[in-house]
Amino acid sequence: MILAYRLLRLVETHSEALAAGLLEKTHSSPLLPGYTHVPPEELNERVHEIYRHLAEWLLGKSDLDIEERYLRIGAKRAEQGVPLSQLIWVIILTKNNLWDFLKQQAVIDRPVEIAGELEVEQLLDQFFDRAIYYAAVGYERFEAAASERTLPKDSLKVSTVG
Numbered sequence: 023m024i025l026a027y028r029l030l031r032l033v034e035t036h037s038e039a040l041a042a043g044l045l046e047k048t049h050s051s052p053l054l055p056g057y058t059h060v061p062p063e064e065l066n067e068r069v070h071e072i073y074r075h076l077a078e079w080l081l082g083k084s085d086l087d088i089e090e091r092y093l094r095i096g097a098k099r100a101e102q103g104v105p106l107s108q109l110i111w112v113i114i115l116t117k118n119n120l121w122d123f124l125k126q127q128a129v130i131d132r133p134v135e136i137a138g139e140l141e142v143e144q145l146l147d148q149f150f151d152r153a154i155y156y157a158a159v160g161y162e163r164f165e166a167a168a169s170e171r172t173l174p175k176d177s178l179k180v181s182t183v184g
Contacts, residue, residue, distance in 0.1 A: 026141045030077040032127055033120060037073035044069050044119045053111055056104040068095065069116055076120075080145040088152045096160025100168075106161050110154055117150040 033040065045066050048057050057065070072079060079088075099109045124142065 026139075026145070027077060027081075029124055029127075029139070029142050030080065033076045033123065034074055036123065037070055037076075040073045040119060040123055041066050041070035044116055047115055047119065048112055051111075051115075054108050056102075056108045057112065059102040059104055060099070065112075072116070073120065080149055085152060088149065089156045092153045092156035093160035093163070096157035096162075097164040098160075099157070100161040100164035106158060109157055109161060113150060113154050113157060117146060120146065 045062060048054055048065060049062070096109065100106075121143070124139075
């Protein structure tokens with residue numbers, strides 16, 4: 023666990039550079055045209071906050087904390103007109119950006135270090151899997167609520183014919 027914590031602290035120390043790198047990848051990716059609707063400073067702030075407090079998110083936050091944060095992010099991206107597939111791809115890019123950094127930084131030469139790296143990988147996978155799920159739920163809830171607001175009142179009536 024000590025190595026895992028050291029790796030997480032390393033990420034937190036480099037959080038600004040990691041966030042800036044992800045922002046660049048997001049804006050240069052042909053897969054993410056919908057992110058032109060997301061102000062760069064907003065995306066940078068969200069990602070930087072995760073990287074800056076990664077140990078807390080992975081080790082201290084509950085599933086409810088992750089749920090609340092990513093429900094809001096999913097709803098916000100839906101409101102901004104970002105397609106769901108692109109929202110999911112940015113979360114995956116956030117994880118991959120982080121993992122690429124850790125692979126560059128980690129020098130593993132003992133079995134205990136391999137175990138620490140695997141522990142970090144498992145924690146990251148769990149966190150980002152939950153983030154994707156809750157972001158999608160938040161997105162879908164926003165879309166459903168928006169759809170209900172635009173339906174004419176007569177279309178909501180249930181037919182009793184038959």
